[in-house]
Amino acid sequence: MSIRTRRAHRHASTHAVGFGVAGFFGFLALLTLALFMSLGGVVSNWLQDLPDYTSAKAYLVSEPTTVYASDGSVIAEYYIQNRRSVDSSEISDYALKAIVDTEDVRFYQHHGVDPQGILRAVAVQLGGGSEGASTITQQLVRNTVLSDEQFDMTLKRKVREAYIAIQMEKMFTKKQILNMYLNTIYFGHSAYGIEAASITYFNKHAKDLTLAEAATLCGLPQSPSVYDPFQNPTAAKKRRNIVLERMYAAGDITRKQCDAAKKEELVTNEGTMEDSEGKYPYFTDYVKTLLLKDFDQDTVMQGGLKVYTTIDPTVQAAAQDSVRKNLDSIGNDQLQAALVAIDPSTGYIKAMIGGRDYESNKFNLATQAERQPGSSFKTYTLCAALNAGMNPQIYINCNSPLQASPTWKVNNFGHTSYGTITLAKAFALSSNTGFVQVIQAVGADKVSQMATDMGVDVDIPAYDSITLGTIGIPVIQMAEGYSTIASGGYHRDAVAITKIEDRNGNVVYKHKDKPKQVFSTAVADAAIDVMKGVTQAGGTASVISQTLKVDQPVAGKTGTTENARDLWYCGITPQLSVAVWCGYTTEGTVMVHGASGHPYNTTVPIYVDFINSALSGVARAEFPKADGTATYKSNSSWKFTATKYVSEKTDQYRSYTNEQTNTNSNGYTDTTTTTNSPQNYGTNTTGTTTTTQETGAGAGAEGTGGTDAAAGGEAGDGTR
Structure with a gap:
């Protein structure tokens, strides 16, 4: 090939490469231009029908969020x-x-x-x-x-x-x-x-x-x-x-x-500003708190949302009237009360009282306060024991005191010795020594997990002392936990909001029922039978039996903490799971008519008055029933710290006789003689029992440290 020919080929090749590069970038340029022209058309279309933005007033526009009760009535507006x-x-x-x-x-x-x-x-x-x-x-x-x-x-x-x-x-x-x-x-x-x-x-x-x-x-x-x-x-x-x-x-x-x-220290000085409180301020504040977890503040306060809630005005009115009437009758202006009522079949919050007066105290004692539940926590220990296969008729030595560990001595309230009695009876009498043995036998980790599964969200450490109610729990969580029993063993989260719509009517949230079975309905049946014992014997039971007017099955548990600082009653019917708490905003001994308070003259009357009103005229219902009965392990498989088992064949226990007379600070006297013998095959025979009135206020845990870390020293509780 000649030099001229080779040069011609190279020249042609160079031009070909040059044309290819130019064509490629030309193509990109044309494609980009086309995309911009297309995007320009899209953007132009997006910018049609813009709202007026030329006036300064346009930047202050907002639409209130409306909150509705379960009957469709407006109960608050956030704006x-x-x-x-x-x-x-x-x-x-x-x-x-x-x-x-x-x-x-x-x-x-x-x-x-x-x-x-x-x-x-x-x-x-x-x-x-x-x-x-x-x-x-x-x-x-x-x-x-x-x-x-x-x-x-x-x-x-x-x-x-x-x-x-x-x-x-x-x-x-x-x-x-x-x-x-x-x-x-x-x-x-x-x-x-x-x-x-x-x-x-x-x-x-x-x-x-x-x-x-x-x-x-x-x-x-x-x-x-x-x-x-x-x-x-x-x-x-x-x-x-x-x-x-x-x-x-x-x-x-x-x-x-x-x-x-x-x-500089952060020093606030709250000024007076009006707020859109609504009819039920504690509840509507709680709803606002829930909304702020999923929406930003501007959306909640000016987004025009429509929020449909579970609150029932009739049930709420019953709760308000009961709390007000009973607190007024006590005459202690410092005494506070909180109440939450939940429908066990749905988890819906039907009533909420967060304090006696929202204007003077906006802190919601039903949802924000974590107060020790005392013996009302024993219900979680009971459920854990029943679910693990412990027979409610098993016998436990419930004398006082009990050396629960080398560094922890436990007492019943007033150092009362109840003798060797059934687990069910120990629950009704609220024996601390009995229930400490139960949690030790079952395992504190299982009791803690049971409380969590039933609806308690606060951290419950796996210490034996938790059975005495030493860990603070909000009222709403106690109501939620007890509702798991009333529903037949199915846990549902406490629900306040059923549906949310935006300002254009589009549904942005709708609650879906997702119950989780925690234990069988048979276990729930057994727990309810035991809990009914609280309403059938003793001073607390007399208040319920003498004043309850509605024809509904009722079960529950009282709770009293150290020096009567926290007074509880958690009760269930098929329609409502209710937790009631009484105490002071700043913890101290509750005084009622010059003496230490007790559930029987505070929370129990509030509960009964509430149920009488809320369920007035409602046809009798029954708790969910299981097809069969709970299955229990042999009594001999359970090892209790202070209970000596004799014979698996006859389920006998050692003979024990105890006579105890107690007079508490309120002047109430109990004299009990109890004999338990092998011939009775574990049955308990009571000689004479004289009870003038129920024992007074109880005590939680005294002292700290010991092997349980959460509580040591002596402990007691006067609830029954």
């Missing part, structure tokens, strides 16, 4: 009531700077949308962190002008939001936008806007906020419930200090100012 709009001149300069440095540090550099912020947020999220990219302007648009679209997690909504944010920046100054934002955002405790927040938390106007106070408030919008200065001061202070460091990093305060403010 922006506590908002007082102020001009930027009426806002502390510290607050103006803190909110920018915390929420949108490039607020004064971008034009509504911050590309750098988006890249930074992507980088943080790729690194496993979490950071938002929305500017203050975008947040304002999303929570006001585009509030109808707040549930739309779509690119369309993002484009519309960004577009309006950019247009806003053309129409309003940065100062105006920041002012609208500070008058709109939610700070918790129903306070919308910086002025309402200043009064709510510090009882002062926004213009008077100090650096530390402004930093505290400007740290709240991210999560008002988590950083609540009233409920979570430690978290609020930590968040405040983060805001101060961001202000220093932005150059808005000096290191000296930052360090001095960080050293």
Whole structure:
């Protein structure tokens, strides 16, 4: 091939390569142009029918969330009531700077949308962190002008939001936008806007906020419930200090100012602001708390939700009347009461009382307080024992005291010795020495797990002392736990909300019944039979038998803790599982008519009055019945600390005779002679029993330490 020919080939080849590269990039250019033209058409279509964003009033628009009772009546509305709009001149300069440095540090550099912020947020999220990219302007648009679209997690909504944010920046100054934002955002405790927040938390106007106070408030919008200065001061202070460091990093305060403010104690001074309490404030506050777990604050407070709840106005009225009447009759203004009633067949909360007066004490004693349940916890030990195969007719030495471990001595209330009696009788008499032996035989881990499976959410350590009710449990969880028995062994979570709709009527949540079987209905039957013993003998039972008017089967358990600080009655009928607590907000000995209180003159009357009213005229129902009976292990398979088993063939126990006379501080006297002999094959024969009235207030656990860690020393309980 000649040189000219080779050159011609090379020239042609070079041109071919050049044409191919040019064609490829030309194709990409044309494709990109086509995509942009197509996307431009899509975006143009997305930007049709935008709401009015030209008026400043558009950025204060909100729609209340409406809460309904089970009968469809409105019981509350959550809305922006506590908002007082102020001009930027009426806002502390510290607050103006803190909110920018915390929420949108490039607020004064971008034009509504911050590309750098988006890249930074992507980088943080790729690194496993979490950071938002929305500017203050975008947040304002999303929570006001585009509030109808707040549930739309779509690119369309993002484009519309960004577009309006950019247009806003053309129409309003940065100062105006920041002012609208500070008058709109939610700070918790129903306070919308910086002025309402200043009064709510510090009882002062926004213009008077100090650096530390402004930093505290400007740290709240991210999560008002988590950083609540009233409920979570430690978290609020930590968040405040983060805001101060961001202000220093932005150059808005000096290191000296930052360090001095960080050293300040977080001191709140709650101001008076109205709230949309509704008819049943403790319950509607609880519903709001549940909503805030799944929705942001702005959605709950101005999203126009429709929330359908389980509360029954008739049952709720019965609960309110019973609590008020009985507390008034006692005449102790400091005495509080809490009550929760649950339908065992659904888990629906039908009534909730969180205290005697919401105006004077907004702390919900039914859901937020964790108080020791005393002997009412023995029900969980009973269920664990029955489920493990322990016969309720097995005999246990219930004398007092009991050396439960080398370092832990347990007493019955008043050091009463009950002799060797059945497990069922030990439950009715609330024998501490008997039930400590039961939990030791069954295993504390099984009792703890049983309580959890039945509905107790607080941590229950696997100590033997838990059977005496030494761990605080909210009233609502006790009602939920007992409902598992009333339903035939099926646990259902306590339910307050059945359905939620958005402002357009679309269902965004609907409750589905998902019961979980914890134990057989046969075990539930056996537990109910034992629990009925509490209502059939003794002083507590006399209150129920003499005052209960409805024709319904009733079972339950009382509970009294050390020095009568917490008084309980947890009772069940086929229709309602009810937990009632009485005590003081700050723990102390409950006094009733000059003497230590007891369930029989506090919680039991409240329960009976409530049931009489709530179930008045309701046809008798029965607890779920099992096809068969529970299966039990041989009595000899159970080893009790202080109970000597003699013969598996005859189920005999050692002979024991005890005579005990007790007179407590209230003047009530018990004299009991008990004989138990092998000839009776384990049966218990009572000679003479004289009971003037039921023993008085009981005691929980005294002393700490020992092998059980949670409680040691002596323990007792006066409930029966």
